[in-house]
Amino acid sequence: MSLQAFTTSQPLTLGVELELQLVSTHDFDLAPQAEDLLRVLKNHTGTWDVKPEITRSMIEIGTSIQRQHAVLLAELQDLRDQLSRGARKLNIGIAGGGTHAYQHWSQQKIFPGERFHYISELYGYLAKQFTVFGQHVHVGCEDGDRALWLLHALSRYVPHFIALSASSPFVQGVDTGFDSARLNSVFAFPLSGRAPFCLGWDEFGKYFDKMTSTGVVNSMKDFYWDIRPKPEFGTIELRVCDTPLTVEKAAALACYLQCICRYLREQKPFEPAEDDYLVYTFNRFQACRFGLDGEIVDPKTKERTRLRDDILRTLARVDEHALDLQALDASNLIRESLFAGNDAQWLRAQRSAGRPLSAVVEAATQRWMGES
Amino acid sequence: MPTQANAATAVAHAASAPLWTLDGLRAADPVLGLALLMLVALLLAEMLHRTWRIPRICGHMLTGAIAGPVMLRLFDGLELDPWKPLIDLAIGALLFELGTRIRPRWLLDNRWLAASCLLQSLLCGALVTGALVWLGAPWLTAAVAGTVALSTSPVIVLATTHESRSRGQVTERLLLMAAVNAVIAVIGLKVLRIMLASDADSPTEEFTRASISALRVISGSFLLGVACGFALDRLSPLVRGTPAMPVLQIALVIIASMLAAQWTLSPLLALLVAGMTARARMKHGLTVEPHLGSAGAVLNVLLFICLGLLFSLEGIGRLWPWVLVIVLARLAGSALAVGALARRSGLGWQQAAGLSLALQPMSSLAVLLAADTFGWTTHLPGAHTPTIQALLLATTLMQVTGPIWTQLALRHLAHETNEG
Numbered sequence: 070m071s072l073q074a075f076t077t078s079q080p081l082t083l084g085v086e087l088e089l090q091l092v093s094t095h096d097f098d099l100a101p102q103a104e105d106l107l108r109v110l111k112n113h114t115g116t117w118d119v120k121p122e123i124t125r126s127m128i129e130i131g132t133s134i135q136r137q138h139a140v141l142l143a144e145l146q147d148l149r150d151q152l153s154r155g156a157r158k159l160n161i162g163i164a165g166g167g168t169h170a171y172q173h174w175s176q177q178k179i180f181p182g183e184r185f186h187y188i189s190e191l192y193g194y195l196a197k198q199f200t201v202f203g204q205h206v207h208v209g210c211e212d213g214d215r216a217l218w219l220l221h222a223l224s225r226y227v228p229h230f231i232a233l234s235a236s237s238p239f240v241q242g243v244d245t246g247f248d249s250a251r252l253n254s255v256f257a258f259p260l261s262g263r264a265p266f267c268l269g270w271d272e273f274g275k276y277f278d279k280m281t282s283t284g285v286v287n288s289m290k291d292f293y294w295d296i297r298p299k300p301e302f303g304t305i306e307l308r309v310c311d312t313p314l315t316v317e318k319a320a321a322l323a324c325y326l327q328c329i330c331r332y333l334r335e336q337k338p339f340e341p342a343e344d345d346y347l348v349y350t351f352n353r354f355q356a357c358r359f360g361l362d363g364e365i366v367d368p369k370t371k372e373r374t375r376l377r378d379d380i381l382r383t384l385a386r387v388d389e390h391a392l393d394l395q396a397l398d399a400s401n402l403i404r405e406s407l408f409a410g411n412d413a414q415w416l417r418a419q420r421s422a423g424r425p426l427s428a429v430v431e432a433a434t435q436r437w438m439g440e441s
Numbered sequence: 442m443p444t445q446a447n448a449a450t451a452v453a454h455a456a457s458a459p460l461w462t463l464d465g466l467r468a469a470d471p472v473l474g475l476a477l478l479m480l481v482a483l484l485l486a487e488m489l490h491r492t493w494r495i496p497r498i499c500g501h502m503l504t505g506a507i508a509g510p511v512m513l514r515l516f517d518g519l520e521l522d523p524w525k526p527l528i529d530l531a532i533g534a535l536l537f538e539l540g541t542r543i544r545p546r547w548l549l550d551n552r553w554l555a556a557s558c559l560l561q562s563l564l565c566g567a568l569v570t571g572a573l574v575w576l577g578a579p580w581l582t583a584a585v586a587g588t589v590a591l592s593t594s595p596v597i598v599l600a601t602t603h604e605s606r607s608r609g610q611v612t613e614r615l616l617l618m619a620a621v622n623a624v625i626a627v628i629g630l631k632v633l634r635i636m637l638a639s640d641a642d643s644p645t646e647e648f649t650r651a652s653i654s655a656l657r658v659i660s661g662s663f664l665l666g667v668a669c670g671f672a673l674d675r676l677s678p679l680v681r682g683t684p685a686m687p688v689l690q691i692a693l694v695i696i697a698s699m700l701a702a703q704w705t706l707s708p709l710l711a712l713l714v715a716g717m718t719a720r721a722r723m724k725h726g727l728t729v730e731p732h733l734g735s736a737g738a739v740l741n742v743l744l745f746i747c748l749g750l751l752f753s754l755e756g757i758g759r760l761w762p763w764v765l766v767i768v769l770a771r772l773a774g775s776a777l778a779v780g781a782l783a784r785r786s787g788l789g790w791q792q793a794a795g796l797s798l799a800l801q802p803m804s805s806l807a808v809l810l811a812a813d814t815f816g817w818t819t820h821l822p823g824a825h826t827p828t829i830q831a832l833l834l835a836t837t838l839m840q841v842t843g844p845i846w847t848q849l850a851l852r853h854l855a856h857e858t859n860e861g
Contacts, residue, residue: 100609101608176859425726427725
């Protein structure tokens with residue numbers, strides 16, 4: 070099967086996907102009620118869509134194609150309100166967060182569906198361990214060459230999104246010490262990591278043909294890269310973010326990405342190179358482990374800086390793009406969160422007050438559903 | 442030959458009979474007898490579970506049934522009177538635990554669910570009452586039977602969901618509906634008992650007196666339950682982190698049950714409200730072990746053995762049409778009510794079928810908790826005996842098979858179990 074042709078898409082348009090936790094209101098453990106919630110939401114009135122994910126305690130929502138922060142935020146808030154009403158009807162809660170604090174993977178059930186059963190058969194227990202919750206952001210590109218250029222240029226900023234969105238410090242009842250432990254589950258998959266360094270769509274097509282000829286992959290969906298081209302949509306998809314605890318943060322992260330993409334496209338501050346990936350895994354680890362307090366190495370200058378400072382500088386550089394894109398509210402929210410701390414720190418603060426983890430999950434539920 | 446002499450001789454013979462004979466067992470010390478029964482119950486339950494995956498509480502109840510008046514007559518129902526406080530405690534512990542599982546706010550968030558709960562109770566009660574009247578029962582006794590029959594056994598459904606480790610929409614609705622219809626049954630039965638025993642001059646006067654009494658029971662039980670919940674909230678910090686927490690919970694259950702009995706309130710309602718209040722006040726600070734810990738687990742086994750001891754097959758030969766009518770009318774009432782509002786309340790058709798089936802275990806709690814002794818038929822004076830006997834027979838049938846229906850529903854229709 071050859072690589073699909075890259076669909077032309079309007080540049081810098083956005084699409085946001087959020088994977089959400091369904092929890093019981095009795096013990097706040099994951100509740101396998103995705104089918105029930107999908108049934109209740111069947112006739113929803115939003116422009117967004119909702120679909121199942123690999124295990125029955127997860128659902129995924131996807132926004133329509135958006136261009137501006139205010140409209141994207143309004144759609145996400147409408148989605149939150151309708152999902153929350155549906156959840157209350159079923160006596161369940163919905164929470165953000167990259168992991169559930171104390172669920173055990175062996176208790177999760179695979180959602181009935183051909184693709185999910187295929188993954189479960191292929192990856193065994195990894196499929197159930199993939200009960201993690203992320204935000205994926207699609208950015209529109211006009212052709213495959215520009216999409217690949219942007220994909221590799223963005224690699225330098227991947228740690229930003231990991232640290233800003235990090236909301237998965239707890240796994241199986243324990244503080245992992247990571248701000249984003251979710252990505253450790255993604256790393257376990259053999260086709261995770263980063264895309265091969267190709268800057269032309271034809272060259273990438275040759276790579277894809279080689280991979281499919283080995284039988285290792287069947288489609289683009291089999292790659293679990295941090296940034297992945299999506300030719301049928303005409304987008305590149307950033308997949309490193311944990312699901313934030315609020316839809317406001319989700320919208321802000323998407324628009325921060327939009328601003329950086331515009332900055333890279335119009336100003337071309339550097340050309341991506343293979344050697345940029347020499348520091349990629351180190352920077353990524355720092356962001357996962359230490360969040361905003363991590364340190365990263367600039368692939369071009371080789372300078373080591375604090376991640377928080379690097380984000381501040383980037384925000385300053387993209388401010389005029391934020392103004393043009395009417396995304397200043399988004400960049401201001403990102404700026405505030407640099408000092409207030411990310412969602413992982415918020416979750417730890419709930420726990421440090423002596424509260425049990427079920428109370429932490431309840432607090433996260435109330436935060437997402439807008440009840441706090 | 443003088444009968445007194447024969448009786449004395451029989452007693453002397455039984456007392457000297459070896460323990461492994463039926464006579465010996467009948468004459469054995471009641472504590473020893475119950476302990477032996479518990480041992481047999483555990484072994485039988487485990488064998489049935491491993492061989493045919495039958496819920497363990499069926500094995501416990503079958504042991505009681507075999508030992509009781511139905512077969513070996515090792516125990517008579519009234520011989521259990523000294524054990525009634527323990528049975529009430531076992532029931533009370535389960536009701537308290539059920540109360541902690543229920544979130545009343547759900548009934549506000551999903552009005553169709555609330556309507557479904559009410560409709561299920563009313564329709565079951567009405568269909569059973571109507572069917573019995575059609576068979577020739579007097580309407581007041583038929584109403585009593587209908588009121589008892591509308592209730593699903595909260596202890597059986599809670600024990601079955603524990604064992605099957607079920608989680609999901611049907612499980613949550615099952616527990617909620619069992620609590621709601623148990624409360625409706627208790628209140629309704631209080632009203633009807635007064636009317637049955639009344640010698641008032643007019644029906645209106647009877648009904649007014651009964652209604653006032655019911656209001657007193659509801660409000661008093663509610664206040665007692667709230668007070669108990671608050672007490673648990675205030676006392677728990679003193680024992681937090683120690684093994685004494687289940688002991689504190691059991692102590693408060695005993696106090697609430699005994700005060701409810703003394704003040705002729707409803708222990709069922711009081712304990713459900715106590716559980717709900719404790720959960721609302723303490724939230725994540727409340728830890729409720731299944732059956733309130735290992736002491737509760739022992740009481741649980743004893744409870745189901747005693748339920749089995751109360752089983753009756755007397756008159757099955759001539760009353761089987763009445764029994765069949767009660768069982769089918771209950772099933773029809775549940776299916777119609779749940780089915781009619783399934784979609785509006787957010788339930789799928791298969792789930793609705795599962796919920797209707799899971800609601801079938803019958804409850805004698807409404808009477809047991811209201812009665813001072815196990816001779817509960819005597820506490821419904823003026824009742825038409827064949828109707829009450831048919832009710833007893835239906836209760837026997839739907840208690841011993843009830844866990845099987847519930848488990849089948851949760852496993853094969855709702856797909857919500859996670860058994861080990």
